[in-house]
Amino acid sequence: MAIKEIMMHLPEELLQSFDEVIEGESFTRDEVLTRLIEDYIQRRNLEKARREGLKTFDVAEITRAYLPGRLERKGSINDIDINAEEVEKAIVKTFGISDPVELIEKLRSSRW
DSSP, X not given: OOOOOOOOOOOHHHHHHHHHHHTTSSOOHXXXXXXXXXXXXXXXXXXXXXXXXXXXXXXXXXXXXXXXXOSOOOSOGGGOOOOHHHHHHHHHHHHSOOOHHHHHXXXXXXXX
């Protein structure tokens, strides 16, 4: 992926507040801003799809409907039968590792 540099002009107070929010996190300003932009684009695409009458799958929206009972509850998570060995094989095939701690660290740091 090509990287482009941009310059932003932000009020000093906003930048200080932003730095306070991400202080102690393992992400840089660039990483947090990139994720915020990606989230914004995703939300806009979902809104556009809804306006155009397309069905979308938004996990947060489904969760917000499910928890208070607005979404019909069909079954239980205990009804799901998971083969741990097959899941591990799929994770190794996809990510090349099976250690969950290492996988989470790599995903958080985007070290691929």
